[in-house]
Amino acid sequence: MDYFEPKTINEALALLAKHGAEAKVIAGGTDVMVDIKYKEEPGCLINIKKIPGLGAIRENGGSLRIGALTTIRDLETSGLVRDKLPVLWEASHQFASLQIRNTATIGGNICRASPSGETLTPLLVLDAKATIAFADGEKTEPFTSFFQGPGKSTVGSKGLLTAIDVPYPAQGSRGVYLKHAVRGAMDIAMVGVAVLITPDTAKNSLQDVRIGLGAVAPTPLRASKTEALLRGKPLTTALLKEAAAMAASESSPISDQRSSAEYRRWIVEALTRRGLEQTWKAATGKEVA
Amino acid sequence: MSITINTTINGKTVSAGAEASTSLLEFLRDTLEYKGTKLCCNTGECGACTVIYNGKPINSCVTLAADANGAEITTIEGLADGDKLHPVQQAFIDTGAVQCGYCTPGYIISVKALLDRTTKPTLEEIEEAVSGNICRCTGYAKIVDAIQLAAQKL
Numbered sequence: 001m002d003y004f005e006p007k008t009i010n011e012a013l014a015l016l017a018k019h020g021a022e023a024k025v026i027a028g029g030t031d032v033m034v035d036i037k038y039k040e041e042p043g044c045l046i047n048i049k050k051i052p053g054l055g056a057i058r059e060n061g062g063s064l065r066i067g068a069l070t071t072i073r074d075l076e077t078s079g080l081v082r083d084k085l086p087v088l089w090e091a092s093h094q095f096a097s098l099q100i101r102n103t104a105t106i107g108g109n110i111c112r113a114s115p116s117g118e119t120l121t122p123l124l125v126l127d128a129k130a131t132i133a134f135a136d137g138e139k140t141e142p143f144t145s146f147f148q149g150p151g152k153s154t155v156g157s158k159g160l161l162t163a164i165d166v167p168y169p170a171q172g173s174r175g176v177y178l179k180h181a182v183r184g185a186m187d188i189a190m191v192g193v194a195v196l197i198t199p200d201t202a203k204n205s206l207q208d209v210r211i212g213l214g215a216v217a218p219t220p221l222r223a224s225k226t227e228a229l230l231r232g233k234p235l236t237t238a239l240l241k242e243a244a245a246m247a248a249s250e251s252s253p254i255s256d257q258r259s260s261a262e263y264r265r266w267i268v269e270a271l272t273r274r275g276l277e278q279t280w281k282a283a284t285g286k287e288v289a
Numbered sequence: 290m291s292i293t294i295n296t297t298i299n300g301k302t303v304s305a306g307a308e309a310s311t312s313l314l315e316f317l318r319d320t321l322e323y324k325g326t327k328l329c330c331n332t333g334e335c336g337a338c339t340v341i342y343n344g345k346p347i348n349s350c351v352t353l354a355a356d357a358n359g360a361e362i363t364t365i366e367g368l369a370d371g372d373k374l375h376p377v378q379q380a381f382i383d384t385g386a387v388q389c390g391y392c393t394p395g396y397i398i399s400v401k402a403l404l405d406r407t408t409k410p411t412l413e414e415i416e417e418a419v420s421g422n423i424c425r426c427t428g429y430a431k432i433v434d435a436i437q438l439a440a441q442k443l
Contacts, residue, residue, distance in 0.1 A: 003290050003309030003355065026353065033351040034332045036310050045309060047355060073345070097421020098399070100333055102345040103352060186334065186420065 002044035009133050012048055012160050017135055019044045021157045027069055028103040030096075031112050054107075054162060057081065063167040068107025068160075072119075076101060084168050087122040087175035087194055094118065094177070094185045107161045110146075113153045113219070120147070120220040121194035121212030122177050128166040132159040140165075147219035170208065173198040174283040178271045182258075189215045190259045191267040193247075195275030203284040205234045211272060216251035216264050223247040226272070235280045235288050244273035296357040298323065299367025307354045314338045316354035317364060325365035325394050336422030339395040340364050346402040348421070365394035368401060377401050380439035381432075388426030396422050400436050404443055410436070 002019070006012040016023055022043030026032045036042075048054070048069070055069040057078050064084055066075070075081050075092040082089045095101055095109075095118045109119045110130065123143045130141045132155055141154050148154065155161050169175060175196035181187035192214030200207040209230040211223040226246045233239055253264035277288055295304045298321065307316050314331075317323040317340070326349060329337035333351035340349045341363035342356075368375035374382070377400045387393050396419060403410055403418035410418065415436045424432060 001290060001308075001310050003292060005355070029353050029356070030333050030348070030351045033312055033353065037312070037331055037350075041310050045353075047353065049356060096333075097336065097348075098418060099336060099339055099346050099348045099421045100351075102342075103347045184420070 001041045005050045027105045030104045066164045073101040090177040091118045091122045116189045116215035121214040124212040125194045125196040125210040131163040170198045174279040193271035197279045216253040223250045244269045247272040297361045311354040313349040313352040337395040339398045376442045377439040380435045384435040386431040386435035392424045
């Protein structure tokens with residue numbers, strides 16, 4: 001296996017161009033090392049950890065720019081993330097163990113493109129965008145079109161994810177990330193649901209609703225029909241029930257060793273209901289009527 | 290392809306070669322003969338391979354040996370001062386927090402890292418600090434006792 005430690009983005013892109021599909025990019029290594037030990041070694045490993053400037057979190061107008069090499073622990077311990085993007089903070093806090101959070105990077109979690117990736121549904125509901133470097137220039141891709149299937153994203157084999165831009169949610173909005181797993185944070189989610197709502201100024205109805213579903217389809221996804229059903233309406237008990245059932249119908253889970261597809265759909269329904277209830281109460285100070 | 294790794298282990302400068310695909314755990318155990326760090330799940334789930342890497346606890350099984358280049362690493366062998374055990378090690382003995390012992394080095398390293406961060410950890414901080422370490426013998430209660438005792442002694 002060939003091994004490279006590029007010192008610049010351009011150097012990394014040149015290596016990707018030369019080695020193509022047999023190259024594997026590694027940063028923290030918490031996923032890639034398991035593949036190397038239990039699946040197969042790639043022809044060539046490109047360790048991007050030595051590229052300077054990719055590990056910072058900084059304010060950029062009304063958004064946060066997060067470098068791809070930022071570790072999950074950096075997110076978890078960042079006052080800016082906790083204050084401005086609590087949904088992303090919650091996911092970072094429920095992300096595996098401290099040992100893993102100290103090593104794993106947000107860029108790795110994203111590029112792994114696992115349907116259950118902990119940070120992905122929060123990024124989806126926050127309307128975050130990826131900045132990807134290619135040989136012919138930089139491209140910005142919203143996460144709603146970033147994921148193409150398990151392990152597949154628009155980064156492909158020639159691109160390098162360099163940063164994530166996450167706009168601050170609207171004033172008065174409330175979000176939550178709910179994860180269903182047997183062994184708490186350590187486990188891969190059976191289902192993960194992120195909900196972000198913004199009430200109208202009178203706090204009577206849902207001005208904006210975003211629901212992200214994880215581990216229940218080939219990619220993490222937004223429950224867009226459910227969002228459309230809820231938008232502009234007050235959250236009533238009947239609407240909550242209808243929305244939760246609709247979110248479950250928008251998922252297309254598989255059965256595997258962690259749970260059956262049927263069970264996952266039940267959990268999507270339960271977590272969507274719980275997420276909407278919690279955020280509605282937090283944002284409006286009212287119970288669902 | 291073989292690479293040369295220059296690193297600092299328990300305060301000692303070390304230089305050795307390794308295959309590029311080698312994990313830090315394999316490098317420590319098989320190349321440098323630091324056998325105190327344990328191989329268990331090899332997927333970053335059990336914490337038996339925990340070492341302190343530039344001040345932070347990490348799973349050495351899912352870290353590239355190449356990333357040890359220029360880094361400072363503390364393994365279980367680096368804790369005792371000659372024959373005098375580190376307070377965390379002594380606390381594990383005093384409270385009976387060790388049964389088969391296989392997970393113990395990983396626990397002690399996680400606890401050392403915790404007590405480096407804070408000398409007065411809350412129960413919640415203790416539980417979080419070792420949530421990435423699995424013990425199949427003790428039922429965890431005595432491990433928590435040991436951590437509280439170590440915190441008192443430090």
